[in-house]
């Protein structure tokens with residue numbers, strides 16, 4: 133029996149997590165240091181780790197794995213890649229993103245912009261190219277999808293290819309049994325609708341903030357920055373190497389940049405907010421160097 137989202141989704145099917153940060157906090161438990169690959173044992177330890185958020189994270193992945201079908205991805209691409217919703221200056225866009233407030237723990241969590249700024253500042257402090265700093269500043273801009281009424285499981289979460297077999301290296305792989313694609317023979321061979329080594333540019337990923345921000349900025353940033361934006365939540369590949377068979381040499385070369393980027397996203401969180409007044413002139417000129425006056429959403 134194929135499971136489809138009921139219309140409309142209930143509030144708990146839309147947003148099981150108290151905030152998007154719960155997913156990222158959970159990533160830190162799965163990948164506590166930059167070198168971690170979730171081996172059998174650490175996966176088991178991770179599962180047994182008791183935190184209040186664990187059940188909501190599980191429910192979040194149940195919904196994500198159930199509803200992110202190949203057809204769902206095509207629908208969302210058609211809907212959002214027209215970029216006909218809004219047009220804003222970069223700074224208005226950050227203010228808009230910050231409307232995503234986390235009311236679960238207002239004292240300890242920084243807003244979205246602070247996370248972006250801490251990521252970009254950590255990249256800058258290590259002397260990386262300025263376009264990588266800009267990728268850090270923008271990598272989660274796609275989370276505005278939540279403000280357009282999209283459910284959390286269609287905005288965040290680990291991403292994975294659709295249209296081919298699911299890897300058991302993806303977190304909570306057992307929930308893919310609920311996905312209609314799981315019983316569709318076209319989609320359940322290792323290469324599925326793709327061919328071996330076809331390159332990720334030919335592969336459709338589950339829909340979310342990564343793919344959306346990639347398309348938003350694809351005309352403006354150098355390719356390594358675009359890979360960082362597009363694949364930063366593809367943990368099954370950049371940590372677990374589960375989809376080597378779909379990648380080509382170009383992807384392998386560019387994934388060095390994705391791997392370089394990931395620790396800045398995951399480990400740069402700090403309770404002290406950066407001093408925006410001091411930083412502002414640098415970022416204004418960085419944004420002006422690469423981006424047009426307004427961005428389309």
Ligand SMILES: [Fe+2]
Nearest residue numbers: 271272364365
């Ligand atoms: Fe992200």
Ligand SMILES: [Fe+2]
Nearest residue numbers: 247271272397
């Ligand atoms: Fe992030």
